[in-house]
Amino acid sequence: MDLSALSEAVIQGNIEKAKELTQQAVDAGEDPQILLDQGLIMAMDTVGENFAKGLLFVPQMLRSAKTMQECLAILQPHFQAGSVTSKGKIVLGTVKGDLHDIGKNLVAMMLEGAGFTVVDLGVDVAPEAFVKAVSEEHPNIVGMSALLSTTMPSMADTVRALSEAGLREAVQIMIGGAPVTAQYAEEIGADRYAPDAGSAVIKAKKLVASA
Amino acid sequence: MQRLPIPTFQPRLKVLGREQALAIHTAALEILEKTGVKMEHAEAREMLVDAGARPFGDDWIRIPAWLAEEALATAPRQIALYDQNGNKTMPLVDDRFYYGTGSDTTFTLDLESGERRPCVLNDTGRFARLVDALENLSFVMSMSNPRDVAKIEFIYVYAFAEMLRNTGKPVVFIADRLEDMTVIHELAAMVAGGEEPLRRRPFLLNYSEAISPLRFPAQVVDKLMFCAKKEIPICLPSGSNAGGGAPVTLAGALAMGIAENLVGLIVHQLTQRGAPFLFGPNVSVLDMKSSVVSYGCPEWSLTQAALADMRDEIYGLPIWAFAGASDAKTVDAQAGAEAMFSIVTAMLARCNLIHDVGYLEYGSTSSLEMVAIADELIAMARHFTRGIPVNEETLALDALERVKNAGPKGIFLTDDHTFHHFETALFLPQLMDRSRYDAWAAEGARDLYRRSNNRVRDILASHRQTQPKDAALLESIEQRLAEL
Numbered sequence: 001m002d003l004s005a006l007s008e009a010v011i012q013g014n015i016e017k018a019k020e021l022t023q024q025a026v027d028a029g030e031d032p033q034i035l036l037d038q039g040l041i042m043a044m045d046t047v048g049e050n051f052a053k054g055l056l057f058v059p060q061m062l063r064s065a066k067t068m069q070e071c072l073a074i075l076q077p078h079f080q081a082g083s084v085t086s087k088g089k090i091v092l093g094t095v096k097g098d099l100h101d102i103g104k105n106l107v108a109m110m111l112e113g114a115g116f117t118v119v120d121l122g123v124d125v126a127p128e129a130f131v132k133a134v135s136e137e138h139p140n141i142v143g144m145s146a147l148l149s150t151t152m153p154s155m156a157d158t159v160r161a162l163s164e165a166g167l168r169e170a171v172q173i174m175i176g177g178a179p180v181t182a183q184y185a186e187e188i189g190a191d192r193y194a195p196d197a198g199s200a201v202i203k204a205k206k207l208v209a210s211a
Numbered sequence: 212m213q214r215l216p217i218p219t220f221q222p223r224l225k226v227l228g229r230e231q232a233l234a235i236h237t238a239a240l241e242i243l244e245k246t247g248v249k250m251e252h253a254e255a256r257e258m259l260v261d262a263g264a265r266p267f268g269d270d271w272i273r274i275p276a277w278l279a280e281e282a283l284a285t286a287p288r289q290i291a292l293y294d295q296n297g298n299k300t301m302p303l304v305d306d307r308f309y310y311g312t313g314s315d316t317t318f319t320l321d322l323e324s325g326e327r328r329p330c331v332l333n334d335t336g337r338f339a340r341l342v343d344a345l346e347n348l349s350f351v352m353s354m355s356n357p358r359d360v361a362k363i364e365f366i367y368v369y370a371f372a373e374m375l376r377n378t379g380k381p382v383v384f385i386a387d388r389l390e391d392m393t394v395i396h397e398l399a400a401m402v403a404g405g406e407e408p409l410r411r412r413p414f415l416l417n418y419s420e421a422i423s424p425l426r427f428p429a430q431v432v433d434k435l436m437f438c439a440k441k442e443i444p445i446c447l448p449s450g451s452n453a454g455g456g457a458p459v460t461l462a463g464a465l466a467m468g469i470a471e472n473l474v475g476l477i478v479h480q481l482t483q484r485g486a487p488f489l490f491g492p493n494v495s496v497l498d499m500k501s502s503v504v505s506y507g508c509p510e511w512s513l514t515q516a517a518l519a520d521m522r523d524e525i526y527g528l529p530i531w532a533f534a535g536a537s538d539a540k541t542v543d544a545q546a547g548a549e550a551m552f553s554i555v556t557a558m559l560a561r562c563n564l565i566h567d568v569g570y571l572e573y574g575s576t577s578s579l580e581m582v583a584i585a586d587e588l589i590a591m592a593r594h595f596t597r598g599i600p601v602n603e604e605t606l607a608l609d610a611l612e613r614v615k616n617a618g619p620k621g622i623f624l625t626d627d628h629t630f631h632h633f634e635t636a637l638f639l640p641q642l643m644d645r646s647r648y649d650a651w652a653a654e655g656a657r658d659l660y661r662r663s664n665n666r667v668r669d670i671l672a673s674h675r676q677t678q679p680k681d682a683a684l685l686e687s688i689e690q691r692l693a694e695l
C-alpha cells in the first residue's frame with residue numbers, strides 16, 4: 001500500500017486527513033505495525049530532520065506529533081496485546097527542588113512523537129521516586145531535567161541512588177536543562193547530555209540502539 | 212512681566228489605548244473569577260477562602276474581582292528603596308526609572324580570557340563593585356549563580372553577603388525558600404542597624420516567581436508572606452511567556468500574567484495591608500525555533516510598555532521590568548542592538564525597576580563588559596528622554612548675534628555660550644567611539660568590546676566605595692555565614 005498520502009498528512013499536521021487515511025487503511029485490513037512504522041514514524045523522522053535543519057518551527061513539529069498520536073489511537077485497538085513495538089521507554093522528570101517543566105514537557109512530546117513511550121514523573125522528583133519508577137517501569141532510559149544550579153546536584157544523587165539500588169546498569173541516563181553541560185554529565189556518570197529536545201530524540205535513539 | 216518658563220516635553224511612549232488596557236484588565240479579573248488558580252499553600256488558601264474566594268478541586272481556588280480591587284487599593288503607590296547607608300536613592304513611583312543588573316546566570320565571559328566559564332562567587336563581587344561605580348546603574352543583583360560556595364543550599368545567602376561586601380547600592384535578591392530568606396533578612400538588618408530601621412528604610416527587594424500557568428507552590432508563597440510581614444518589598448512575576456507558559460498572543464499572555472500577579476498581590480495584602488509590592492509579570496516569548504525564552508525580543512519591550520500604560524490607566528503601582536539584555540552569545544552587534552532597543556523603550560515607557568542589564572545568551576551568561584556598555588547606552592537614552600529645553604539661553608539668539616558680528620572668523624565653537632553649555636546640551640560619550648580613523652587605528656583599532664574591557668579593568672582596579680562598611684560589621688556578617 002502506498003503510505004505517502006498518510007505520511008504527507010502527518011508532515012503537514014493535517015489531523016482530519018491523517019485520521020481519515022488511517023481509518024481507511026485499517027478498514028482495508030492493512031497491518032497496523034506497517035502503518036505505524038512506514039506511515040507515521042517515518043513521517044515523524046522527516047519532521048524531525050526538517051526541524052533540525054531549521055525548516056520548521058516548534059508548533060509545526062508539535063502539530064505533526066499530535067497528528068501522529070491521534071492516528072496511533074486509531075491503530076491501538078488493532079494491535080495484538082503487547083505486540084506494538086515502541087522505540088523504547090523513557091522515565092522522565094524534573095529533579096528535586098526544581099519546578100521548571102516547559103523544557104522537560106517539550107522533550108517528552110518530541111520523544112513520544114518519535115515513537116518512544118514516555119513515563120513522565122512531573123517536577124520536583126526525588127531520587128527515590130526515580131528509583132521506584134525504574135524498578136516498576138523497566139525503562140531503557142532515565143531522563144532528568146534541571147534548570148537551576150542548585151538542583152543539578154540532585155542529578156548526581158539520583159545516579160548514585162540508582163547505583164545503590166542495583167539499577168544503574170539496567171538503564172541509560174540522559175540529562176538536560178539550561179545550566180547542564182556535557183562535561184557535567186560526564187562528571188556525575190550520566191551517559192548522555194542533550195542541549196535541546198531535537199537532539200534529545202536523536203541521542204535517545206542512539207542510546208537504545210547501543211544498549 | 213517675565214514670561215513663564217516653557218515646560219520641557221519629555222518624550223514618552225504609549226502602546227495601549229484605554230479600551231485595550233481595560234479589556235486586558237477585565238480578562239485578568241475573569242481569569243481569577245472563572246478559571247481560578249492552584250494555590251498550594253494551605254494557610255494562604257484558607258486566608259483567601261475566609262476573605263471570599265471559593266475552593267474547588269485539588270487546591271484550586273476562584274477569587275472574586277473585588278478582592279483584587281481591594282488589594283490594589285491597599286498596596287502603596289510608592290516604594291522607596293534606600294541605599295545601604297539609609298539614603299533614599301530609588302523612589303519607585305510614577306514615571307521614575309532605575310536600571311540594574313540581573314540575577315542568576317550560569318556562565319560569565321571571563322574578563323581576562325574572554326572565555327565563557329561557570330560563575331564563581333568572586334564574579335558576584337566584581338559585578339557588584341562595577342555597578343557600585345557606574346553612574347547609570349542604581350541597584351545590584353547577583354549576576355551569577357556561583358558554583359564555589361560552601362553549601363549549595365545557601366547559595367543565595369553567600370551571593371547576598373558578597374554583594375554587601377562590594378556595594379552600598381540597593382540590592383535586589385533571590386531566595387530559594389523561607390530558610391535562606393530568613394538569614395538574608397538577618398544580614399540586611401545587621402547592615403541597617405536593626406529590623407526596625409530596615410523596615411523603615413529598606414535597601415533590598417526580593418524577586419520571587421509564581422509558576423505560569425496559574426500555579427502557586429507553597430515555598431514561593433512562604434517567601435511572599437514572609438516579605439509582607441517584614442515589609443521587605445517584593446515582586447512576584449510569573450514566567451507568562453508567550454507560546455510557553457502563556458498564550459502565544461501578547462494580549463492573552465499579559466492578561467494571564469497580570470491575573471497571576473494580582474493573586475500574589477491579594478495574598479500579600481491579606482497578609483499585611485500596606486506592605487510594598489512591585490507589580491508586573493515577565494511576558495517574553497518562547498522562540499519558535501530554538502525554544503529558548505528570549506531576552507532580546509521586541510515583544511518583551513512591548514508587553515512591559517503596555518504594563519506601564521496599565522499602571523497609568525488602572526493599577527497605580529510601580530512596576531517590574533527588564534532591559535539591556537540579549538540572546539547573543541558574545542558582546543557583538545546583536546548584543547548592542549537588542550540591549551539598546553529594550554533600554555530606550557523601557558525608559559520611554561517609564562518602566563520603574565528595570566533589571567537584567569548585562570545579560571547575554573538569554574540569561575545564561577553575564578558579561579562585565581556588557582554591563583559597562585549598557586551603562587553608556589542608558590546615558591544615551593536618558594539624554595534623549597530629557598527632551599529639548601526651550602528658553603532664552605537655549606534659543607541662543609544673543610550668541611548668534613555675537614557670531615554674526617565676529618565676521619568671517621565667527622564660529623560658535625569659540626563663543627562663551629558654547630563653553631558654558633556644551634556639557635549639558637550635548638551627550639559626551641565615554642565608550643562610544645567617535646575618534647578620527649587615524650587616532651582609532653593608532654590606539655590599536657579596538658572595538659567596543661575591548662574598550663569596555665579596559666574600562667571595566669580600570670574601574671575594578673581603582674574603585675573604592677564611598678561609604679565602605681566598617682570592619683566589625685563585615686566580621687559579624689562572616690560570623691553569621693560561618694554558622695550556616
Ligand code: B12
Pocket residue numbers: 097098099100101102103104106107143144145146147148149150174175176177178179193194195196197198200314315316317356385386418419420421422423424448449450452455456497501502503504505573574575
Ligand atoms: C520560564 C522560566 C521560569 C518559570 C518556569 C515555568 C515552568 N512551568 O517551567 C518560573 C517563573 C516558574 C521560574 C522560576 C524560577 N526560576 Co526560572 N527561568 C525560566 C526561563 C526564563 C526559561 C526556562 C524555559 O522554560 N525555557 C524554555 C524551555 C523550552 O527550554 P529549556 O527549559 O532550556 O529546555 C530545553 C533544553 O534545556 C533541553 N532540556 C530540558 N530538560 C531536559 C531534560 C533532558 C533529559 C534532556 C535530554 C534535555 C532537556 O531541552 C529543552 C527543549 O529544547 C529561564 C531562563 C532561560 N532563558 O532559559 C529561567 C531560569 C532557568 N530560572 C532561573 C531562576 C533563578 C529561577 C528562580 C529561582 C527565580 C526566583 N527568583 O525565584 C525560580 C525557581 C523556581 C524553582 N524552584 O524551580 C535561572 C536559573 C539560574 C541557575 N543557573 O540556577 C534562569 C536561567 C534565569 C536567570 N538567568 O536568572 N523560571
